[in-house]
Every structure is written in structure tokens, then in C-alpha cells.
Amino acid sequence: MDQIRMRVKERRELTPSIAEFTLEPIDEVTLPEFAPGAHITIETPSGAMRRYSLVNDGAAPKEYVVAIKREPQSRGGSASMHDEANVGAELNIEVPENDFPLTDVQKYLLIAGGIGITPIYSMAKYLDKKGKLLRIIYVSRSAEESAYLDELNASFKSRMIVHHDNGDPNAVYDFWDDLVTPRATHVFCCGPKPLMDEIKAVSGHWPEGRIHFEDFKPVDVVRDDDTAFEVELKKSGTNVKVPEDRSILEALRDAGFATSSSCESGTCGTCKTRLLDGEADHRDLVLMEEEKDDFVMICVSRAKSGRLVLDL
Structure with a gap:
């Protein structure tokens, strides 16, 4: 199934x-x-x-x-x-x-930023039921935009720090005091890229394997400097324009072509497509070097210049 x-x-x-x-x-x-x-x-x-x-x-x-x-x-x-x-x-x-599994230790620090609270909330409930020691740091723009805040306060208020920066970059939470001293604690973090980059930066001196991250966007599907290009679908003889703010897969879907996909983040390999001509800007985490001349992951990769010819 x-x-x-x-x-x-x-x-x-x-x-x-x-x-x-x-x-x-x-x-x-x-x-x-x-x-x-x-x-x-x-x-x-x-x-x-x-x-x-x-x-x-x-x-x-x-x-x-x-x-x-x-x-x-x-x-x-x-x-x-x-x-x-x-x-x-x-x-x-x-x-x-599950790409973000809990380890079995005694102490946990759970860090959530914005919508990243979803796996953290699930973890907190599970660990609490198991009688584990845990602390939560929940950072967000405002209380109004903090999902599950009431539920978390009801269960974990004495074990939780909540910080709202109101969108002010000078008012973001400082994690240094929480991570300056490596401990036996395992840290689980989910949130936007700036948050995870900050945790990586201030926890670099921790032993390997104690800091865990969840990231559904391991690559940037669309970048600010991307430009439009065309793909030719060899089997049908159709040309499809890929706008600067859409992936190949999305452009094909918009044009009415059925596409196979799963992660749409360059990590699973479901959308692997044979590349017949053109030079691809590979952004996936799946293809081996020796495959990159002949295949492309259409959910994240683009043309370096000109156009791509696909076996579709």
C-alpha cells in the first residue's frame, strides 16, 4: 500500500x-x-x-x-x-x-520555529508520555501566528521558552546560552532555514550525532536569479516554456502533461527523466556524477542555458 x-x-x-x-x-x-x-x-x-x-x-x-x-x-x-x-x-x-526520528536518550531540547512546531509538538507529547526530560524553545513572529501555543502552554509551560520577535531581525532569540555547553542532551530542531543555520552555527562544538534537523526543502527549487527556458518533449514534439518561478515539473503540469513525482524537493528520484540534449543545472541530491549527462530530476533542476530535450 x-x-x-x-x-x-x-x-x-x-x-x-x-x-x-x-x-x-x-x-x-x-x-x-x-x-x-x-x-x-x-x-x-x-x-x-x-x-x-x-x-x-x-x-x-x-x-x-x-x-x-x-x-x-x-x-x-x-x-x-x-x-x-x-x-x-x-x-x-x-x-x-520518517527522516527525523527521535533517538532514545534521557534528555531532549526541542527547538521549533514557526510552522516547524508540527513535528516538535508531536515529539513533545510522545516524550512526555514516556517520562523523558525535555525542554522546548518555540520562536515565532507573534503569538497570533503560533500554532498549538495554547495546547503547549497547558502541558509544558514550565518547561518551555516562547519568544516572539515581531519580525524584527534585531529581536531574534539568542540560542548561545542554551548551546554554549555541550551536554548529553539531544537537540531536535525544525523551522525556517535561518533558524537551522543559526543552530548549526552555535552548536558546531557539540559531539557529532546530538543535533538533529528536519528540513523539507534541502534545495532551493526556485532561486532569485533563475531565468525562463524551454524544454522539448521529444516523444510528443511539444515545446513547453518553463517560467523563471516554476520548475520543469510544474510547467509540464500547468501545460496538462501528467508527471510522476513524490518529494518535489530533489531527494527521492521519482521524477528522474532521460535527458536527450542540452546542459542541465542539476540541483538534486540523487543523481550520481556519471548519470548527470543522461538524466535530470525535473522537480528541481533547470537548464544552464538555452533549452533541454527530454525523453517525454
Whole structure:
């Protein structure tokens, strides 16, 4: 069972930009269990495949719960979930995977930034039930934009630091005091890239294996200096323009061509496509060097110049 057809059972607005979706299976199937830190990949109403962390208890689940932020620069995934995934909507999902598993130690420091609270909240509930020692640092722009803040305060207030910077770069939380002294504690961090870069910078002196990160965007799919280009689909003889702010895969989808994809972040290999001509700007984390002349991951990679000819 690689895909499951699900229905939106409940929808709850957590903040002005974050909605929680409770998904239940349409057919009578046993949902796979999952551990804290796991995610599911959802085929959003726009057709984009997006990964979202699971928030609920993964032991014998009857439903899957995710919280999704409408991203300001959404290329279709989160925006379509907010606009179209109302109660009763049907969605395909892929079974849970876990690239952010908890280790089994006695002490934990859980760090969340913004929507990165979703796997951290799941971890905190699980560790608390197991009687583990934990602290939480939750940073965000404002209380209004902090998902699950009331629930976290109710359960972890004495073990949690909450910091709002109100969008002021001079008012961001200083993690140095928390990480200056390496400890037996294991640190789990999820949030925007600047937060994770900061944690990496101030924890470089910690022993290897004690700092853990979750990052659904290991590569920049679209960059500020990207330009438009064309791809030729050899089998159909069609030319498709890829705008500067869209991936090849998204441009093909926009043009009505069915595409196979999963992660859409250059890490899984599902969209591997034979490259017949042209020089690709490879941005994936999958292809071996010896494959790069003959294949391209169309979810993240682009043309270095001119056009690409694909075996599609």
C-alpha cells in the first residue's frame, strides 16, 4: 500500500495562516503506524506533491492530522490546500515516512520555529508520555501566528521558552546560552532555514550525532536569479516554456502533461527523466556524477542555458 485515498474529516483554523487538517481513509483500511517526526506526502488539489509532518499519535491511528501554513510564495501546494481542501474533499497521500526520528536518550531540547512546531509538538507529547526530560524553545513572529501555543502552554509551560520577535531581525532569540555547553542532551530542531543555520552555527562544538534537523526543502527549487527556458518533449514534439518561478515539473503540469513525482524537493528520484540534449543545472541530491549527462530530476533542476530535450 503506497498510496491511500483520504477524505478531509475536519478542518480547524489554528492561526490566520495555518490550518489543521484531519484526514480519514475513504475505504476500510488499516492506516500504517508512525513514530514522532514522521510525515506524509499529500497530492494537493493543485496536483503538487508536498510533505507535511504528522501531529497526532502514531500508535494504531484511525486518522492522520497535519497542520499546513499558507506559504507567501506558494507555488500551488499550500495555497491549494487552504483554498480547496475543505471538509469532504478527497486527497491521495503516500504512507508515512520518517527522516527525523527521535533517538532514545534521557534528555531532549526541542527547538521549533514557526510552522516547524508540527513535528516538535508531536515529539513533545510522545516524550512526555514516556517520562523523558525535555525542554522546548518555540520562536515565532507573534503569538497570533503560533500554532498549538495554547495546547503547549497547558502541558509544558514550565518547561518551555516562547519568544516572539515581531519580525524584527534585531529581536531574534539568542540560542548561545542554551548551546554554549555541550551536554548529553539531544537537540531536535525544525523551522525556517535561518533558524537551522543559526543552530548549526552555535552548536558546531557539540559531539557529532546530538543535533538533529528536519528540513523539507534541502534545495532551493526556485532561486532569485533563475531565468525562463524551454524544454522539448521529444516523444510528443511539444515545446513547453518553463517560467523563471516554476520548475520543469510544474510547467509540464500547468501545460496538462501528467508527471510522476513524490518529494518535489530533489531527494527521492521519482521524477528522474532521460535527458536527450542540452546542459542541465542539476540541483538534486540523487543523481550520481556519471548519470548527470543522461538524466535530470525535473522537480528541481533547470537548464544552464538555452533549452533541454527530454525523453517525454
